[in-house]
Amino acid sequence: MEGSSSLEKLRxxxxxxxxxxxxxxxxxxxxxxxxxxxxxxxxxEALRQDLKKSREESWVTELGFVMAEINAALRNLxxxxxxxxxxxxxxxxxxxxxxxxxxxxxxxxxxxxxxxFMLLMNPVVGAxxxxxxxxxxxxxxxxxxxxxxxxxxxxxxxxxxxxxVQGEGQRVIPAMMQQFAFDHVFYTGSTExxxxxxxxxxxxxxxxxxxxxxxxxxxxxxxxxxxxxxxxIAVTKFSNAGQMCVAxxxxxxxxxxxxxxxxxxxxxxxxMYSAKPEEDDGxxxxxxxxxxxxxxKYLKEGKLVCGGRTDKSRLFIEPTVLRDVSPDAAxxxxxxxxxxxxxxxxxxxxxxxxxISRHPNPLSFYIYTSSRxxxxxxxxxxxxxxxxxxxxxxxxxxxxxxxxxxxxxxTGNYHGKYSFDTFSHAKAVMKTPYWFxxxxxxxxxxxxxxxxxxVIR
Ligand code: NAD
Numbered sequence: 001m002e003g004s005s006s007l008e009k010l011r012x013x014x015x016x017x018x019x020x021x022x023x024x025x026x027x028x029x030x031x032x033x034x035x036x037x038x039x040x041x042x043x044x045e046a047l048r049q050d051l052k053k054s055r056e057e058s059w060v061t062e063l064g065f066v067m068a069e070i071n072a073a074l075r076n077l078x079x080x081x082x083x084x085x086x087x088x089x090x091x092x093x094x095x096x097x098x099x100x101x102x103x104x105x106x107x108x109x110x111x112x113x114x115x116x117f118m119l120l121m122n123p124v125v126g127a128x129x130x131x132x133x134x135x136x137x138x139x140x141x142x143x144x145x146x147x148x149x150x151x152x153x154x155x156x157x158x159x160x161x162x163x164x165v166q167g168e169g170q171r172v173i174p175a176m177m178q179q180f181a182f183d184h185v186f187y188t189g190s191t192e193x194x195x196x197x198x199x200x201x202x203x204x205x206x207x208x209x210x211x212x213x214x215x216x217x218x219x220x221x222x223x224x225x226x227x228x229x230x231x232x233i234a235v236t237k238f239s240n241a242g243q244m245c246v247a248x249x250x251x252x253x254x255x256x257x258x259x260x261x262x263x264x265x266x267x268x269x270x271x272m273y274s275a276k277p278e279e280d281d282g283x284x285x286x287x288x289x290x291x292x293x294x295x296x297k298y299l300k301e302g303k304l305v306c307g308g309r310t311d312k313s314r315l316f317i318e319p320t321v322l323r324d325v326s327p328d329a330a331x332x333x334x335x336x337x338x339x340x341x342x343x344x345x346x347x348x349x350x351x352x353x354x355x356i357s358r359h360p361n362p363l364s365f366y367i368y369t370s371s372r373x374x375x376x377x378x379x380x381x382x383x384x385x386x387x388x389x390x391x392x393x394x395x396x397x398x399x400x401x402x403x404x405x406x407x408x409x410x411t412g413n414y415h416g417k418y419s420f421d422t423f424s425h426a427k428a429v430m431k432t433p434y435w436f437x438x439x440x441x442x443x444x445x446x447x448x449x450x451x452x453x454x455v456i457r
Contacts, residue, residue, distance in 0.1 A: 006163055007180040010106045010133040013160040019103060019131040022081055026074060028128050031156045032121075033070045036063055039152045043117060046144035050116060051240065052285040061240070062117040065397070069122050072399045072416050073129040080129070080420045088430070091455055095432040101424040103131030105183035110173065110197070112189040113287055114243040114337075116142035117149065123186045123209075124162070126419025135163045135182070137173060139189075141287055169193070174200060182206050184423065188245075189213075190335075191408055209412030209422055211245070212405055213335045216364040217356045218248035218392060219378060222256045224368035229390070230264030233341075233366075235272065236392035238319040241284040242339035243291075246364045246386075246393040249336050250325075252352045255345040262323065262343060266306040269319045278309075278316045285315040286338065292317065295338030298331040302342055327355050353381055361385070361407035366392045385409045 018024060036043070043063055047053040053062070073080075086097040107127050111120030120138050127134045136153065138146045146166060153164045165172060177185070177200045187197045188211040201208045220229055237247050253261045269277075277283040286292045292315050299308050299320060307320030317339050325332060325342040332342060332355075346352040356362075365384035369375050375389050385405035386395050396403045396415070404413025414422050440448060 004179050006159065007106070007135070007176065009160040010135060010163055013158075014103070014105050014133040018161070019133060022078055025081075025129055025131055026077060028157070028161075029070050029074055029077075029125065032125070032128070033067060033074075035152050035156045036067060039148060042148045042151075043145065046142075046148045047117065049144035050113070050142040051243070051287060052283075053240070054282045057239065057282065057284070058117075062115055065115075065118045066121045066125065068397075069125045069399060069415070069419070073125055073420070076417065077129055077420075080417055083429070092430065092432070094436055095430050097428070097430050100427040100429055101130070101420070102427045104423055104425055106133045106135065106180075107184040107186060107423060108135045108137065108173075108176070108182045110137045110169070110185070110187045110189065111139055113139035113141035114240060114245070116145040119188045119211075120149065123188070123414055123419065123423075126414055127186070127423045128162075129420050130423035132183070132423055133161055133163075135165060135176070137165050137167075137169070140166070140168050173197070177201065177204070177206075184208070186414075186422070187211065194410070209404070209414065210410045211403075211412075211414075212363070212408065212410040213245050213337065214362045214405070214409040215249040215332075215335055215359045216246055216362045216366065216384070217382070218251050218366040219352060219368065220251060220253045220257060220261055221367070221369035221371070221374055221378075222254040223370045223374070224257065224390070225370065226257055226260050227264050229368040230261060231268050232390070232392050233368075234265050234268045234319075237341050238269065238272065238283070238339050241286055241317065242295075242319075242341075243284070243287065243337055244393065246396055247337075248341070248364075248366055248392050249362075250332060251341060251343040252346050252355060253343055255347055258343070258345045262305050262321065265321055265341070269306060269321075273319065277318055278311060278314065283319075286317055288315070291338070295336070295340060298322075298329075298336060298338070298340045298342075301325055301329040301331045305343070307339070327358070333358070349377065349381070356382055359408070361405065361409055363405045363409035364388070364393065364395070385413075 044055045044058050047058045083098040083100045088095050088097045109123045124134055150164050181204045184207050185201050186209045191212040194210045194212045233248055273280045273283045296310055302322030302325035305321035305323050307318040309318040319339045322342045363385045365382045365387045367378040368390050388395050395401055399416030402413035402418040403415045404410050
């Protein structure tokens, strides 16, 4: 655990102004980019050890994802840092107005285990771009990736600028948050722990970004392209063995296309992972026994359409589709976060909305339909952090879009310019020339009401 002196060193480094310039920030981002390439092989190996991720999946969802975020920051940083000119209202003329993007100071970034590299590094890219000092806290449940990240970060950054702290979250994080007032806490992980972080931050009035989980619903309307829908749903749902915050948690399928949907998903799974996914290099494993036991219980809560096989010694759970699932079953009331997909038919939109409303404000919402009218009706009916139409999860790979939840699924957002803004303070600045200083603005005020009422009418 870090003593207060290391944390104070971060504060000292920030206060000395090192991180303010464009040049400095650009150099740090470039260093990170070069280090990712230098550590590429070690990171692949670590991600394979922690989650059995393939090199391809690791590049697309972890290393490459962060590279794309760095590239976007490097391309746009100068523009993002520029003060934004704003209009000035009548009473303040001839002043001029602008918004300065000020670094927050020392920020704490806390990562989860499911994308242990990307979900820790991506917010750090935003924090660096915005000119902050950072304390990085990875999840202790992906130890191989954690070890490589520590080595990499300590090689490229001095600890008074970016400090990497390992350890058990429930011990390390409260201790640090109690002894030190961070300028921002950026947390990714479960809603349960998010609540604890929020409370600790509130004690010191520290602003937070919370990237949480939840049950992201996926709806298939009668007019959807079933084959394409099934492929897109299956690829997202079973990627990383379902341990993805934006995975479609469950499917609501119009009853007229239920059978064809089930058939299409069942047929596509072996195309992706062969008939023996336990042997397939491209199929991930569950992170640990605790998660394995939790997910395995869901397999008994419906009728198997496909999958259902498990092997605890290898932390393997087959891609599984369930039907005849009760909305009251645990699998429909807890975030699944594993390769189990319950499918529930619906007749009317109202019926489906009733099921979705049991878990309001999901992180994502997915609707498959060919009708613009239905698309609009569904998007309006289901408030969510983000959404895709005729797709699942890909919205998060577009750094032009904000990524984040609402309510139970989180607060705040990031990616691209949104990350820069999250880690910056928007400072309102007004500049007033000396040459115009009308008496009307100074007391005595008696007798001026008529003019004031003319100005603000
Ligand atoms: P987690 O809450 O167990 O752990 C996340 C981090 O919190 C870790 O660094 C851990 O050390 C720390 N932590 C754990 N207990 C703590 C405590 N008592 N006090 C302070 N810190 C503590 O989450 P997880 O299991 O690692 O991740 C899975 C969850 O994260 C799922 O719910 C998933 O949906 C969510 N998630 C959300 C996003 C998103 O972008 N919104 C992304 C990935 C995962």
